[in-house]
Amino acid sequence: MEQVLRKDKKFALLLEIFAAFFKLGSISFGGGYAMVPLIENEVVEKKKWVAHETAVDIIAVAGSLPGAIGLNAAALVGYSIAGILGTLVAIAGNLSPCVLIVLSFSVLFQQFSTDPTVQAAFNGIRPAVISLIAYAAYKTGKTSIQNNACKVIAIFAFCAMMIAPTYIVLIITAGGLAGIFLRG
Amino acid sequence: MQILMGMFWIFAKLSLFSFGGGFVMVPAVIAEIETNHWATAAELTNTVAIATMAPGPVGVNLAVGVGYKVGGLPGAGAAFLGITLPTTILVVFVALFFFKVYKHPLVAAAFYGLRPAITGIILYAAVSLALKNGILFAANDKMLDSGINIIFNGWHFFEAKSLVITAVIFFLLAKNKVAPLGLILLSGVVGIIVF
Numbered sequence: 001m002e003q004v005l006r007k008d009k010k011f012a013l014l015l016e017i018f019a020a021f022f023k024l025g026s027i028s029f030g031g032g033y034a035m036v037p038l039i040e041n042e043v044v045e046k047k048k049w050v051a052h053e054t055a056v057d058i059i060a061v062a063g064s065l066p067g068a069i070g071l072n073a074a075a076l077v078g079y080s081i082a083g084i085l086g087t088l089v090a091i092a093g094n095l096s097p098c099v100l101i102v103l104s105f106s107v108l109f110q111q112f113s114t115d116p117t118v119q120a121a122f123n124g125i126r127p128a129v130i131s132l133i134a135y136a137a138y139k140t141g142k143t144s145i146q147n148n149a150c151k152v153i154a155i156f157a158f159c160a161m162m163i164a165p166t167y168i169v170l171i172i173t174a175g176g177l178a179g180i181f182l183r184g
Numbered sequence: 185m186q187i188l189m190g191m192f193w194i195f196a197k198l199s200l201f202s203f204g205g206g207f208v209m210v211p212a213v214i215a216e217i218e219t220n221h222w223a224t225a226a227e228l229t230n231t232v233a234i235a236t237m238a239p240g241p242v243g244v245n246l247a248v249g250v251g252y253k254v255g256g257l258p259g260a261g262a263a264f265l266g267i268t269l270p271t272t273i274l275v276v277f278v279a280l281f282f283f284k285v286y287k288h289p290l291v292a293a294a295f296y297g298l299r300p301a302i303t304g305i306i307l308y309a310a311v312s313l314a315l316k317n318g319i320l321f322a323a324n325d326k327m328l329d330s331g332i333n334i335i336f337n338g339w340h341f342f343e344a345k346s347l348v349i350t351a352v353i354f355f356l357l358a359k360n361k362v363a364p365l366g367l368i369l370l371s372g373v374v375g376i377i378v379f
Contacts, residue, residue: 028239066200067271068241079279098240099248105234106252117376124375125233126317127346128368131353132236134310136207137303144299153297157304165215172201172301179297184290
């Protein structure tokens with residue numbers, strides 16, 4: 001009897017985690033660090049699932065792991081509330097809105113991709129996407145490029161990509177090694 | 185099946201190196217897909233646009249969009265698993281054992297060099313999309329027919345309309361008042377008017 005009750009409670013908690021991260025996932029336009037205050041507000045202030053200090057640690061770890069910071073943070077918060085099951089539920093909740101939206105956009109786009117108006121619209125959108133990416137480079141550069149050594153690494157990575165874009169993994173690893181060599 | 189495995193593998197591999205957001209994956213994804221002749225750079229740029237417009241992480245959106253473009257729903261599923269599975273396992277692993285590892289000086293030193301490399305790669309992502317979409321130094325078959333192409337001595341230098349849009353949107357982003365979704369919709373409307 002008691003165990004059934006506990007199971008019910010656990011299920012309710014998982015459902016609540018799913019709902020909270022579903023909400024965060026549907027409003028997280030722009031991704032990245034834009035997510036951080038929203039996550040903090042939801043899981044620290046509103047739900048009181050994790051303490052403020054834990055949240056700060058989680059954000060720092062989420063940012064230094066590969067992958068999306070918002071998604072990593074969701075996974076870590078889910079883990080600290082309800083273990084591995086919590087992680088999976090938080091990830092599923094966080095990603096279902098964007099997956100559904102991207103899929104519907106893609107299906108729609110495939111239907112209308114030969115339409116001249118749609119093509120004209122995308123002729124305008126493609127340069128905008130380039131600006132968005134260039135701006136992301138500019139923004140990361142403001143914190144990542146602290147001196148001339150960093151400048152050299154950035155230019156080297158840019159040139160290496162020009163020559164051999166499929167060696168991206170090697171290029172990123174080389175950056176990490178250069179850091180260890182310079183500062184380690 | 186080969187396409188599904190390919191989708192999974194490309195995104196699984198890149199996900200583990202996608203520090204600092206999904207844009208860093210863009211050039212490598214395009215390079216891998218072009219090598220396999222699964223889609224063209226212009227088609228993939230449209231997918232990147234869709235991935236940026238939607239809420240959620242750009243990397244995951246990119247995987248789902250590219251997966252669908254190349255292999256329909258199964259392709260989207262395979263790419264989704266590829267982008268999420270390795271990092272999820274890594275995150276759980278970190279949560280279990282190494283929660284404090286990021287404070288280690290060696291890790292901090294690695295990031296000191298890794299972050300500028302990421303900046304360089306993201307900058308390349310922007311430049312390579314301009315090169316591949318007929319905006320800068322386009323080959324004859326890549327030029328935008330409805331654009332204003334500046335050609336000198338038979339060499340294509342740039343397409344003026346696109347370059348103006350790029351500059352204006354960058355300025356608006358730096359001014360920091362319009363969300364990316366709004367900017368993309370705006371540039372879509374501008375595209376319908378000028379192209």
